Amino acid sequence: MLADNDKQAIREVIEEAYINGVHRHQDEKKMKDGFHHDFAMLVLSNNEIDKVNIDEWLKRVAELKEKDPELWKSETSCDFRLVDVTRNAAVAKLDVYKGTTQFSTDYMLLYKFKEGWRIVSKIFTVP
Secondary structure: OHHHHHHHHHHHHHHHHHHHHHHHOOOHHHHHHHEEEEEEEEEEEOOEEEEEOHHHHHHHHHHHHHHOHHHHHOOEEEEEEEEEEEOOEEEEEEEEEEOOEEEEEEEEEEEEEOOEEEEEEEEEEOO
16 A cells, blocks of 8 residues: 555656646746756767756756747646656656657656655656
8 A cells, every 4th residue: 555655646746846847837846846956867868878957957948848839838748657666766657748749758766755755867768
């Protein structure tokens, strides 16, 4: 039962901090409530890894919105394909959609802190 409660809490953190905080509203407060302050998104680019913090990520989102504003006006949804928990560590795999267009497949890593589950890292792939 505890794992089910943790899985639900993880889904809620991802929905609020990531789907709402990043994709729907670009709300820095929502992001910072669900992402750990040492969060790093690892981005594969030209066979190298770039580590992107929350502030840099918000700048990248703004650039993406500028390039394709119609896509970003579409309703964002996600489909959780996996949430796996072992004690205080978890991984979630989800597909993110903008309207009917698949935007990305994300792998989120989370730790459970005293204040609850927080996203500590993310990798992704795009269709």
